[in-house]
Amino acid sequence: MRSAKQVFPYLSPMDHKRATIRDIASALKLSPSTVSKALRDHPNIGIVTRERVKKLAKELHYVPNQTAIRFKQQKSYTLGIVIPNMLDHFYVAAVEGFEKFAYDHGYQVLIGQSHESLQREKELLLTMQSNRVDGLVIAISRETTDTSHINEVVYSGIPVVYFIRKPINEELHCVCSDVYTGAVDAISYFVSRGHKRIGFINASSYWTTSRDRFLGYRDGLIQHGIPFDKSLVQESDFSQESNYQAIRRLMQLDDPATAVLTFKDQVMLDALNCLRFEFASIAPAVELIGYGANPMIQYLEHPPLASLKEQPYEIGQKSGLLLLDLVNHPQTEYAPQLVKFPCNLHVFTSHKQR
């Protein structure tokens, strides 16, 4: 067994050229094509030759050169995934689902983070094209109101699937959460607990995921005969300051909110802290519901009322499935699908026990 000591200083490619199919071929007095076939168990290579080839390949530490294969095959066996941020568990879970699916089908994954910047998103898409990814899924950035850069990718022959966030009026496959129904359920639950002043902290954007949350909020109220009040709807950009501002406004109304639905758990957590620090007297009476069912909530002594549990892993997987289907059937016309995964209201234990 070679130890680290022995390999110092590590051998540069000059000292130790990586073995190629040619090297194996000439050593064995075979042709490169025979070696190539033997290594891949091609049926019309004799068993003896095949074994000889494999044995030597192992001895020479032959590792197939993917960069050459990709180039030759005009296929990168790589799928791209563009997300806003890896610090958000939700996106990480989605990436995991996507990655698992991709790996299981022989594809690699190139991850890009837009950090909510349109500029960065455009650069990422160029990189993806330049790397000739075979397909791409994307959760658009907050700044993405124009999608010409995405259409450019589609036009260049790379299939694209939206996931989690989709621009309004764009028609490509999309996999996301059924946030509408989730919002309706949340409102119903609030109403069942006697709330009438129900606030909503949304994200300002071009995404359907914001619009649908809003529609669910509004329809939920209407279904229970509660008039819609514009002043109960606030927007946040997810920064702590912005989250604090939004909850403050809802608390400082003449008739303040007694319950608040938030765009996601991170917003809810900040709201919870703001209530605790700045509105201590009324804080315990204010009930909150977010989206995401962040596992960290289990560590809170006074958890929020509930959270809408989404299925990011499954969303990632399903996006991968739709994408690979497009990759493998490039010329087929298709009707863009909109796949929605349910958001289930997850009520935290301490509230259930009341």
Next chain:
Amino acid sequence: MRSAKQVFPYLSPMDHKRATIRDIASALKLSPSTVSKALRDHPNIGIVTRERVKKLAKELHYVPNQTAIRFKQQKSYTLGIVIPNMLDHFYVAAVEGFEKFAYDHGYQVLIGQSHESLQREKELLLTMQSNRVDGLVIAISRETTDTSHINEVVYSGIPVVYFIRKPINEELHCVCSDVYTGAVDAISYFVSRGHKRIGFINASSYWTTSRDRFLGYRDGLIQHGIPFDKSLVQESDFSQESNYQAIRRLMQLDDPATAVLTFKDQVMLDALNCLRFEFASIAPAVELIGYGANPMIQYLEHPPLASLKEQPYEIGQKSGLLLLDLVNHPQTEYAPQLVKFPCNLHVFTSHKQR
């Protein structure tokens, strides 16, 4: 502006072949080499030609084919990073630092997650080699007690840098946290608050990062004249059940711990919950310190005493720097460096105010 509608069904490569340097060359009645040089602002191409080329390139939506460039240059312009897990903020932050450095130097990043499996780690390294990454940083999995697969990579000419976790007795560059000093500081702080029964929940492993925490814990005690007591040291595999078990054992001793240092914040959070649910009477008196300064702690009403704030982003950056140096100077002999970033004790506000 092309709209999504117009591109439906999306054009397959057959309908719309991607432009190559050859296409541009023949359209302009130039040679491919001239076009290639023009696109890269090579000095001995006339300004007129250059502009003509660039104009047409834009019109044809020419995007350089990285797969061809990589192949031609025998360089992938890709760096690999292998981590156990992306669900851990700490590693995500490290990846971010590494990625930023890599991108700024014209490299892409291929991320691999071992999920603490040696088998998976080996597969990842093969993939990395197969993709001819120009270099690799790795935080080894929990199961990695033998490093021959890593030496194999080094031997094949790909420089490797360890980060965060390093096997004992392996000599390559390594960038990690100064967990030893962190542990000593934590113990000193515990002692200054009157603790004498100080427990420690460590990770069982072959990593220096476990050994160093332990040595810091032990030396910290010794420095304050507190005898080392083996029963105060427990091990955990980071699962919730394992974390609960570990803290339970420390609480059920004849002379229980009154303070506990944990391998990382996740362990501390579970310990906190376990204390709250199962040892409510003594819980408030037990003080905890973890590693990581997880931002979620700010949402706890009764936060732990403190956390050792590490610098994962900087660790990622520095690993990138050392790695690129190796990539760019392949034949230089080098003495393996061990770079340590400080762990600073971060005391949570509610305790400061006591």
Next chain:
DNA sequence: TTGTAAGCGTTATCAC
């Protein structure tokens, strides 16, 4: 069952 040769897109070298 094995061998030959062409070609994927780009760039480096050298010639003009």
Next chain:
DNA sequence: GTGATAACGCTTACAA
């Protein structure tokens, strides 16, 4: 200032 040619490692018709 521009062009011709070879080469990177591999796969795949097609030929033997």
